[in-house]
Amino acid sequence: xxxxxxxxxxxxxxxxxxxxxxxxxxxxxxxxxxxxxxxxxxxxxxxxxxxxxxxxxxxxxxxxxxxxxxxxxxxxxxxxxxxxxxxxxxxxxxxxxxxxxxxxxxxxxxxxxxxxxxxxxxxxxxx
Amino acid sequence: xxxxxxxxxxxxxxxxxxxxxxxxxxxxxxxxxxxxxxxxxxxxxxxxxxxxxxxxxxxxxxxxxxxxxxxxxxxxxxxxxxxxxxxxxxxxxxxxxxxxxxxxxxxxxxxxxxxxxxxxxxxxxxx
Amino acid sequence: xxxxxxxxxxxxxxxxxxxxxxxxxxxxxxxxxxxxxxxxxxxxxxxxxxxxxxxxxxxxxxxxxxxxxxxxxxxxxxxxxxxxxxxxxxxxxxxxxxxxxxxxxxxxxxxxxxxxxxxxxxxxxxx
Amino acid sequence: xxxxxxxxxxxxxxxxxxxxxxxxxxxxxxxxxxxxxxxxxxxxxxxxxxxxxxxxxxxxxxxxxxxxxxxxxxxxxxxxxxxxxxxxxxxxxxxxxxxxxxxxxxxxxxxxxxxxxxxxxxxxxxx
Numbered sequence: 001x002x003x004x005x006x007x008x009x010x011x012x013x014x015x016x017x018x019x020x021x022x023x024x025x026x027x028x029x030x031x032x033x034x035x036x037x038x039x040x041x042x043x044x045x046x047x048x049x050x051x052x053x054x055x056x057x058x059x060x061x062x063x064x065x066x067x068x069x070x071x072x073x074x075x076x077x078x079x080x081x082x083x084x085x086x087x088x089x090x091x092x093x094x095x096x097x098x099x100x101x102x103x104x105x106x107x108x109x110x111x112x113x114x115x116x117x118x119x120x121x122x123x124x125x126x127x
Numbered sequence: 128x129x130x131x132x133x134x135x136x137x138x139x140x141x142x143x144x145x146x147x148x149x150x151x152x153x154x155x156x157x158x159x160x161x162x163x164x165x166x167x168x169x170x171x172x173x174x175x176x177x178x179x180x181x182x183x184x185x186x187x188x189x190x191x192x193x194x195x196x197x198x199x200x201x202x203x204x205x206x207x208x209x210x211x212x213x214x215x216x217x218x219x220x221x222x223x224x225x226x227x228x229x230x231x232x233x234x235x236x237x238x239x240x241x242x243x244x245x246x247x248x249x250x251x252x253x254x
Numbered sequence: 255x256x257x258x259x260x261x262x263x264x265x266x267x268x269x270x271x272x273x274x275x276x277x278x279x280x281x282x283x284x285x286x287x288x289x290x291x292x293x294x295x296x297x298x299x300x301x302x303x304x305x306x307x308x309x310x311x312x313x314x315x316x317x318x319x320x321x322x323x324x325x326x327x328x329x330x331x332x333x334x335x336x337x338x339x340x341x342x343x344x345x346x347x348x349x350x351x352x353x354x355x356x357x358x359x360x361x362x363x364x365x366x367x368x369x370x371x372x373x374x375x376x377x378x379x380x381x
Numbered sequence: 382x383x384x385x386x387x388x389x390x391x392x393x394x395x396x397x398x399x400x401x402x403x404x405x406x407x408x409x410x411x412x413x414x415x416x417x418x419x420x421x422x423x424x425x426x427x428x429x430x431x432x433x434x435x436x437x438x439x440x441x442x443x444x445x446x447x448x449x450x451x452x453x454x455x456x457x458x459x460x461x462x463x464x465x466x467x468x469x470x471x472x473x474x475x476x477x478x479x480x481x482x483x484x485x486x487x488x489x490x491x492x493x494x495x496x497x498x499x500x501x502x503x504x505x506x507x508x
Contacts, residue, residue: 316413
């Protein structure tokens with residue numbers, strides 16, 4: 001492996017995703033290609049591309065830009081992603097995508113599990 | 128957010144994905160649902176489940192176990208995943224899945240890019 | 255780079271550290287070598303070594319086992335780490351270290367920041 | 382936990398570090414506080430701060446800016462970090478810190494291990 005390739009590999013960015021996302025995206029009624037779109041969004045955000053377009057995302061995917069656009073629309077509608085207004089140091093307002101609603105949904109799944117477990121142990125104690 | 132949920136969130140495992148995988152899986156002719164299977168395999172390996180079955184993986188996906196099994200077969204055939212023999216401390220041999228061939232393919236993509244770039248700069252110099 | 259080295263590099267485990275920990279460990283009155291001990295504990299937990307000893311940890315560090323043991327004692331005393339009782343599938347109870355108290359402390363720092371910010375913006379509005 | 386704190390926690394950046402670094406920094410003759418400086422540099426690079434100063438780094442540490450400056454000097458001298466010239470889209474040249482030499486050193490440790498292992502198995506076969 002030559003030096004340039006080695007350099008590119010070792011200094012590349014790594015994406016970090018909560019293992020709970022992989023375990024529970026199905027419970028959130030997300031399809032596999034929707035999950036991948038969410039990962040692409042996270043990846044662009046990590047790179048500093050704060051409002052990745054359907055064009056940008058679909059270039060890395062096996063789907064057309066217009067299908068990608070529809071799917072992002074659905075992710076926005078069902079609140080897996082949202083658009084956030086931010087203000088930069090010069091007071092200029094800009095918009096960015098955020099996956100915060102996805103994390104909230106995932107935490108809600110955990111809360112649901114938590115309630116079920118408490119109820120099950122209560123029933124067992126009472127049983 | 129109650130304590131148990133907070134605990135589950137903060138102490139969960141995080142998966143680490145090379146950003147180059149997200150950028151280049153399409154160049155490797157991987158579909159989105161195949162990418163997701165690879166991520167599930169990585170996730171199970173991280174958890175210490177060294178030979179996750181199609182049953183296990185498909186439970187977390189929107190596909191049937193038999194379709195998942197076919198897809199894993201294809202990933203093995205085209206060498207995105209392979210089966211590795213390991214020997215434990217007691218000399219007992221066991222098999223595990225490994226994504227090593229995927230990383231090698233990804234590095235090959237980088238090498239290809241690298242060659243193209245050198246050739247382009249050579250042509251520019253000669254041009 | 256030969257194949258075995260490449261394999262070891264690409265298939266290695268990656269540790270995931272919340273960036274908030276690096277930003278705020280000083281606010282939690284943690285010294286650098288205490289931070290490193292906490293990272294080692296996290297690393298061992300990731301590997302499935304659930305109760306890493308001072309011997310194990312100090313082998314990877316530039317400190318003696320007894321100094322390491324004292325430092326872990328201090329981290330336990332001031333609740334950056336705690337010992338958790340778990341029960342395995344066969345009903346056998348075992349103990350493990352957990353960094354959960356560290357994450358709680360870190361979240362408390364965020365809460366403090368949050369309160370300060372709200373108060374500052376209130377004062378600005380009132381001012 | 383209120384919403385703002387939850388948001389800050391879930392959408393925070395995560396740092397990814399090779400587990401091999403934690404296992405082998407001692408073999409590279411790095412002290413714990415030097416390791417932490419390297420982690421801070423990585424963290425700033427991830428945030429897009431490409432040439433973090435000793436002032437910036439020491440603010441997050443329990444050491445003075447001048448001591449931090451000395452330590453960074455040593456890390457540069459012994460080539461754990463280096464300064465790289467980059468060219469932006471407008472042709473303007475800027476400098477950034479890179480941890481690439483650290484990764485190369487780490488890979489060299491793996492190569493050394495690899496050689497030792499081959500020799501040991503050769504001796505065992507011959508023995």
